[in-house]
Amino acid sequence: MTAATLASPRPGRLDGDDGFARLLHAEWTKFRTVRGWVIAVIVAALVTLLLGVYTGARSQNGCPYGPCHFTIATGPGGEAVTDTYYFVHRPLTGGGTITVRATSLTSVVETAVTPQGPARTQAALVPWSKAGLMITAGTGQGSRYAAVMVTGGHGTRMQWNYTGDAAGLTGGVSAASPRWLRLTRVGDVITGYDSADGASWTKIGAVTLPGLTSTVQAGLFATSPGYTQQVSQQVSGGSSTGAPTDATASFDRVGLQGGWPGDSWTGTSVNGGPKSISYPAGTEAGYREAGGTVTVTGSGDIAPGVVGASPIDQTLAGWFIGLIAVIVVGALFITAEYRRGLIRVTFAASPRRGRVLAAKAIILGAVAFAAGLAGSAGAIALGIPLLRGNGNAIYPTSTLTEVRVIAGTAALTAVLAVFALGVGAVLRHGAATVTVVITAVILPYLLAAAFPVLPVAAADWLLRVTPAAGFAIKQGIPAYSQVAGNYTPSQDYFPLAPWAGLAVSCAWAALALALAAFLLQRRDA
Amino acid sequence: MKHALHAEWTKQRTLASTPWLLLAAAALTIIVSAAAAAATRCPSGACADDPAKVSLTGIYLGQAVVAVLAVMTVSGEYGTGMISLTLTAMPRRLTVLAAKAAIVTGLTLITGAIAVLGSLLAGRLILPGHGIGPSHGYPALSFSDDPVLRAGLGSVLYLVLIALLSLGAATMTRDAAAAIGAVLGLLYLFPIIAAAAGNATVSRHLEQIGPMTAGLAIQATTGLGSQPISPWAGLGVLAAWAASALLLGGALLRLRDAN
Numbered sequence: 001m002t003a004a005t006l007a008s009p010r011p012g013r014l015d016g017d018d019g020f021a022r023l024l025h026a027e028w029t030k031f032r033t034v035r036g037w038v039i040a041v042i043v044a045a046l047v048t049l050l051l052g053v054y055t056g057a058r059s060q061n062g063c064p065y066g067p068c069h070f071t072i073a074t075g076p077g078g079e080a081v082t083d084t085y086y087f088v089h090r091p092l093t094g095g096g097t098i099t100v101r102a103t104s105l106t107s108v109v110e111t112a113v114t115p116q117g118p119a120r121t122q123a124a125l126v127p128w129s130k131a132g133l134m135i136t137a138g139t140g141q142g143s144r145y146a147a148v149m150v151t152g153g154h155g156t157r158m159q160w161n162y163t164g165d166a167a168g169l170t171g172g173v174s175a176a177s178p179r180w181l182r183l184t185r186v187g188d189v190i191t192g193y194d195s196a197d198g199a200s201w202t203k204i205g206a207v208t209l210p211g212l213t214s215t216v217q218a219g220l221f222a223t224s225p226g227y228t229q230q231v232s233q234q235v236s237g238g239s240s241t242g243a244p245t246d247a248t249a250s251f252d253r254v255g256l257q258g259g260w261p262g263d264s265w266t267g268t269s270v271n272g273g274p275k276s277i278s279y280p281a282g283t284e285a286g287y288r289e290a291g292g293t294v295t296v297t298g299s300g301d302i303a304p305g306v307v308g309a310s311p312i313d314q315t316l317a318g319w320f321i322g323l324i325a326v327i328v329v330g331a332l333f334i335t336a337e338y339r340r341g342l343i344r345v346t347f348a349a350s351p352r353r354g355r356v357l358a359a360k361a362i363i364l365g366a367v368a369f370a371a372g373l374a375g376s377a378g379a380i381a382l383g384i385p386l387l388r389g390n391g392n393a394i395y396p397t398s399t400l401t402e403v404r405v406i407a408g409t410a411a412l413t414a415v416l417a418v419f420a421l422g423v424g425a426v427l428r429h430g431a432a433t434v435t436v437v438i439t440a441v442i443l444p445y446l447l448a449a450a451f452p453v454l455p456v457a458a459a460d461w462l463l464r465v466t467p468a469a470g471f472a473i474k475q476g477i478p479a480y481s482q483v484a485g486n487y488t489p490s491q492d493y494f495p496l497a498p499w500a501g502l503a504v505s506c507a508w509a510a511l512a513l514a515l516a517a518f519l520l521q522r523r524d525a
Numbered sequence: 526m527k528h529a530l531h532a533e534w535t536k537q538r539t540l541a542s543t544p545w546l547l548l549a550a551a552a553l554t555i556i557v558s559a560a561a562a563a564a565t566r567c568p569s570g571a572c573a574d575d576p577a578k579v580s581l582t583g584i585y586l587g588q589a590v591v592a593v594l595a596v597m598t599v600s601g602e603y604g605t606g607m608i609s610l611t612l613t614a615m616p617r618r619l620t621v622l623a624a625k626a627a628i629v630t631g632l633t634l635i636t637g638a639i640a641v642l643g644s645l646l647a648g649r650l651i652l653p654g655h656g657i658g659p660s661h662g663y664p665a666l667s668f669s670d671d672p673v674l675r676a677g678l679g680s681v682l683y684l685v686l687i688a689l690l691s692l693g694a695a696t697m698t699r700d701a702a703a704a705i706g707a708v709l710g711l712l713y714l715f716p717i718i719a720a721a722a723g724n725a726t727v728s729r730h731l732e733q734i735g736p737m738t739a740g741l742a743i744q745a746t747t748g749l750g751s752q753p754i755s756p757w758a759g760l761g762v763l764a765a766w767a768a769s770a771l772l773l774g775g776a777l778l779r780l781r782d783a784n
Contacts, residue, residue, distance in 0.1 A: 036703075055722070317721035320714055328706035335702065339604060430702030431593055431600065438709045439589045442717075446585070451716035451738070453582055458564035490720075 023350055023359040031363055034336075037329045044322030045371040045378075051318025052379020056386030072309055072393055073141040073271075075162040076209075080309060080395050080477070082225075083141050083162070084272040084300025086285040087134065088265045089219030092185065096258025098133055098218055099182045101198060102150045103175045103293075104250045105131055109227045110243045110280035121280045124245065127153030128303075128484055129224035131249030131296060133183045135190050136217050137209070139270045144209045147221065147302070148181045148192035150249070154482075156181070158192035158204040162304050165482040168194040168204040185258075188212050198253070219265060220287075222249045222298035225484065226278065244280045246299035252292050265289070272300055304477075306485045309393035311476025311492055313405055315383030319413075322375050324438065326368050326413055330420030331433035333364050338428045344525045353520040357425060361513060364421055365414040372413030376406045395477045408473030408502060415502070415509045416441055419467060422512025426519055437467075440508075444468035449489035456488050460495040467508040469494075472501025529615055529624035537598065537628050546594045547632060550684075551640040554587030558644035559651060567656035576657050576666055577676040577746040580648025584680055584741070587640050588687045592708045595629045595691035600701035612783045622696060622775050629688045637684035641677050664746075672746035679743030679760055686760070686767045687712070690736065693770025696778050711766075712737040729753050736766040 032038060075081040092098075109124035132149030146160035148168070156168035156179050173179045180195040191206040224247035267287045272278060274285040278299045287296045334357075337343040350356050380402065388394055397405075416437070424433040444466040448459035463469055472494035479487040487493040494501055537543055561582035565574055602608040615621050649666040652658055659665050668674045690711075695704040715735025719728040732738040732753035742752045742759030749755065754762065 051718075058724075058727075314721065317718045320717050321710065324706055324710040324714070328702050332702050430700070431596055431705045434702045434705045435589050435593050435709065438706070438713065439586055442709070442713045443585060443589070446713050446716060447582070450720040453578070453585070454561060455565050457566075458561070 019350075020355060020359065023355055024362060026346075026349075027356075027359045027363040031333065031367065037332065040325045040329050041367055041371045044325040045375040047325075048316070048319040048322040048372075048375025049378035049382070051321070052315035052375075052383035053386065055315045055317060055379075056383035056390070072396060073305065074396050075142045075304075076144050077161065077163060078396050078398060079163060080305035081142055081162040082301045082303055082305045083143070083270065084276075084278060085221045085223035085270050085302055086274075086287070086296055086298030087136075087139060087217070087219060087221045087268045087270050088287045088294060088296055089134075089139075089217040089268065090260060090262040090265055091215050092135065092218040093215045093259040093261055095184075095186045096218070096256065096260060097182060097184045098135075099180065099253070099255040099257075100133055100220065100251045101253040102132065102173050102179045102181060102249060102251050105129065105150050105152065105173050105247060106249075107152055107224050107245050107247045108280055108283065109245045121282060124227065125152050126224050126227055126245045126247065127151070128301070128482065129222075129245065129247035130157075130159075130302070131222035131247055131251075131298070132220070133181050133192075134219065134221045135183050135185055137212055138217060139268055141271050144212065145302070146183065146190040146192065146207050146209060148183055148194060148204060149221075150179050150181070152224075152247070156194045156204070157482075158207075159302070159482065160190070160205075160207040161209070162302065163480065164205075164207060165480075166205040168192075168202065169196060180253075183218070185216070185218075215261075220249075220251055220254075220294055220296050221270075221302075222247045222296040223300045223302055224298065225301040225303070244278050244299065246279050246283050246285075246297055248295060248297040251294045251296070254292075254294065265294075269298075270300075301483070303483045304480045305395075306477070306480065306483050309395045310387070311395050312380055312384055312397050312402060313409075313474040313476050313492070314387060314392075314394065315379045316376060316405075316409065316474060318379060319372070319375055319409060320442070322371065323413060323416065324442070326371060326417045327420045327437050327441070328434055330364055330368065330417035331424040331430055331437065333360060334421055334424040335428060335430040335433055339430065347525045354517045357421075357513065357517055357520060361418045361421055365418050368417035369410050369414040372410035373407065376409040380406055397476055401476065404498060405474055405476060408498060412470045412473055412502060412505060415470060415505050416467065419505070419509040419512050422509060422514075422516045425516030426512065441467045445471050449492070449494075452488075452490040459489045463489055463501070464495050464504070467505050469496055469501040470505030472496045473498045526620055526624065529617075529620045530627060532611075532615070533598075533621070533624040533628045537632070540597075540601070542597065543594070543632075546590055546597075547636045550587050550590035550594065550636050551643065553590060554583035554640035555643035555647060556583065557586045558583035559647035562648045562651040562655070565652065565655055565657065567661070572657070573748065574657055575745060575747045576648060576652050576663055577645070577673050578744045579652065579657070580645050580666060581641065581676060581680050581744050583640065583644050584683065584744070587637075588684060588712065588737075589709060591633055591636070591684050591688050592691040592712075593705060594632070595688040596695040596701055596704045596708065598625050598629055599692060599695040600699060600704055603699045604701060608783050618778045619775050622692075622771070622778055626689060626692055626771065629692055630685050633685045633688040634681060637681040640684070641680045645673070645677055670746075675756060676744045676746050679756060682760060683740050683743060683763065686740065686763045687736075689767040690763070690770045693767065693772075693774040696774030697770070711735075733759075734762065736763045739763055 072080045107126040107129045108121040129152040130149040134147035136145035137143040148158045150173040155170040158166045180198045182193040184191045192204045193201045195201045224245045227243045227245050269285045420437045427433050444462040445468040447454050448462045479493045691708045694708050698704040719731035722728045739759040740763030742754050743756045745752050
């Protein structure tokens with residue numbers, strides 16, 4: 001009994017939009033009249049939402065001894081920042097220029113912290129230790145700024161407002177190969193230059209800091225982030241060793257032009273004490289001025305904040321339960337027709353099989369999207385404020401990112417449901433389909449990120465090529481190249497950009513649908 | 526019981542899918558294990574990798590195939606209506622379930638042993654070349670080493686218990702797709718939710734009660750202190766899950782109509 005012998009008696013009425021609308025209606029009717037599927041999809045949304053709220057209500061991770069409230073320093077863009085350094089500064093009113101020659105940048109790292117002996121320090125190369133010139137709106141946390149600097153391992157750079165970063169001259173700094181730095185302020189615009197000889201200058205960048213007051217602070221700074229080294233992804237979900245470091249830089253030929261009302265420098269340990277824990281034992285912040293040479297020692301970082309808080313997908317754990325329910329429904333939406341023989345009736349009524357598959361994909365995708373949206377929107381909109389209220393540190397996230405995480409999670413639910421539909425149409429067997437889809441989607445994520453048993457390289461590869469790449473859409477904060485961090489899947493950093501990851505999952509769904517459409521035409525029902 | 530066993534064996538043996546599933550379970554386990562061993566590198570010679578655990582990574586995938594095999598033993602009969610015939614011929618339903626459990630156990634034991642031996646052999650051949658071997662202070666992967674023997678034997682038992690858990694789940698749900706979804710969800714979701722819990726104590730408890738996270742503690746040969754649960758206790762947790770599923774499935778099988 002092939003579809004050819006049962007070709008529709010009313011071929012004319014199946015053409016055009018009207019035919020497809022009826023097909024959609026038929027598939028919707030099939031979906032909504034199977035009670036188990038409707039319940040499964042509703043439960044999927046509810047579990048996502050309720051577990052999100054539960055996580056928010058229960059988690060008191062930050063303060064084991066009662067409620068407390070973290071404040072996360074935020075920059076001008078609203079993102080989390082770290083803003084600790086030593087600053088030798090004086091006021092700058094109106095426009096002006098500061099020029100300096102950097103002749104050295106060295107760092108020490110604390111080593112050998114043992115219960116028996118005192119900590120020692122040794123010289124080290126800290127790639128993102130930095131020192132140079134800065135113009136800032138003030139020394140309060142998260143102030144607007146622009147700076148040109150020499151770094152331990154990334155050449156000369158201009159950075160601004162914590163996230164901005166542009167490269168200048170390459171290579172390190174030494175007495176034999178000094179680096180000249182210059183910052184110029186005109187109104188709200190600050191321009192950074194560098195030079196190897198003090199004669200030929202290259203502009204690195206110009207940034208606008210809107211709303212800068214007439215008097216700002218300008219001068220020399222030094223800072224150095226804690227040394228981190230990734231030890232293993234396996235040990236307690238991706239551990240790293242860290243140690244305090246500091247940076248000491250020498251400058252001479254300080255030149256000032258424009259409105260500099262003060263007559264001396266002030267040394268300030270910005271947002272941290274001169275001997276705070278970020279300094280290696282036995283060292284402290286400060287500056288010396290002798291014979292035209294200024295030596296500045298500082299520790300900390302002026303950069304986006306990437307440790308100490310949770311991203312906003314923290315409350316989405318329940319979504320994985322919902323996802324499995326939706327995958328099972330997606331698989332059954334087609335395989336149940338094969339098991340019960342309904343597929344022959346379906347194809348008899350609508351011989352253009354590709355259109356049946358398209359109608360099924362649209363209905364299933366829409367239902368899964370709605371369930372995913374309800375679940376993830378509820379889990380984040382209700383769970384995250386609860387988490388914050390319980391004293392948990394959550395990275396501040398822009399509305400756009402929040403919308404991307406919520407809508408993206410819903411879209412991923414739909415894409416993976418359609419993937420299950422496609423695989424189901426190819427395999428025509430419910431259990432086989434569910435197994436293939438879950439092991440292709442959930443297992444790579446499990447082995448690479450949630451329960452990391454694979455080395456980082458293999459984990460990254462899995463999250464690039466498998467349908468699990470789409471989980472990247474949940475990533476709440478970006479990985480910053482100007483911060484040395486533990487950017488591994490187990491820390492919620494995915495190898496692909498959010499939309500690129502979703503595109504990989506979409507490609508898998510499209511591939512499964514295309515193969516299914518081809519096989520539906522070729523095979524008997 | 527003897528007749529029941531014979532009947533179940535005949536059914537299982539004559540299914541076209543059985544040899545393919547068994548082959549797939551062993552082959553996928555060994556392939557993934559070998560790939561994980563090949564991807565692991567320790568140039569410094571001082572990494573936290575557990576050679577036995579790395580060599581047995583394939584169990585994560587192989588268990589899914591074993592679960593399908595066990596689920597289909599029951600759900601396949603419900604799908605085709607064969608169950609009515611089976612229960613008419615053998616009205617003692619618990620005997621039927623016990624016979625199915627015995628057959629599935631036997632098949633999984635053999636397949637699991639092949640999969641585990643192949644995986645450990647691949648690890649033994651591949652890992653020393655990647656900085657994880659006797660020349661770097663790691664013990665050789667050999668059954669003369671008690672923890673390795675425990676990891677190997679335990680992994681085979683783990684697969685058997687996964688099969689029994691799946692059999693119980695299938696008897697409860699009857700529908701194959703729902704059963705396999707429930708089993709894989711139970712296995713894979715505990716660690717994902719534990720990782721997202723954001724609270725070390727809650728995570729640890731979830732890993733202690735999760736059938737996969739607890740059961741696979743049997744694979745650890747180094748760093749036992751950092752495991753959520755001790756090896757045999759972990760396998761015991763999985764055994765409790767499997768026993769509960771079988772008991773509940775058996776009770777429902779007795780109570781409900783057969784379709």
